[in-house]
Amino acid sequence: MNRSADWLHQAHSDLDLAAVSAAAGHHEWACFACHQAVEKALKALHLHHGQQAWGHGLGRSWRELPPVVGAALSEALSDLEDRLRILDALYIPTRYPDSLPDGAPSDHFGRLQSDDAQRHARSIVDAITTALA
Numbered sequence: 001m002n003r004s005a006d007w008l009h010q011a012h013s014d015l016d017l018a019a020v021s022a023a024a025g026h027h028e029w030a031c032f033a034c035h036q037a038v039e040k041a042l043k044a045l046h047l048h049h050g051q052q053a054w055g056h057g058l059g060r061s062w063r064e065l066p067p068v069v070g071a072a073l074s075e076a077l078s079d080l081e082d083r084l085r086i087l088d089a090l091y092i093p094t095r096y097p098d099s100l101p102d103g104a105p106s107d108h109f110g111r112l113q114s115d116d117a118q119r120h121a122r123s124i125v126d127a128i129t130t131a132l133a
Helices: 004-023 027-048 058-063 067-076 080-088 111-132
Strands: none
Touching (some): 004 027, 004 111, 027 080, 027 111, 058 067, 067 080, 080 111
């Protein structure tokens, strides 16, 4: 059974959570939710094309798509690889204090970071949604 629609649905839910978290001042969690949304949208794209995606690296997930699919996504969204790099950098430090020189993640992430993460994640999830339509 192809569950790509379920994964894409959850990606949109994670984007909604990012907005709620940011509005509540939990910018670190909003940033992480953005990473999760894109990870799940990419998994949906893999599943749609009969592939499994493993791991949490967004750039790697994109590179492991069938070449024509990855190229089409890159063509549909300018600076895709750089957007994925920005979001990949949010995977660990948004959650673990020992990944930062001092303080908790909540001390290091603010509105500008979560706004940026939401903008990039939304554009990628929207492009994948269009590709799956």
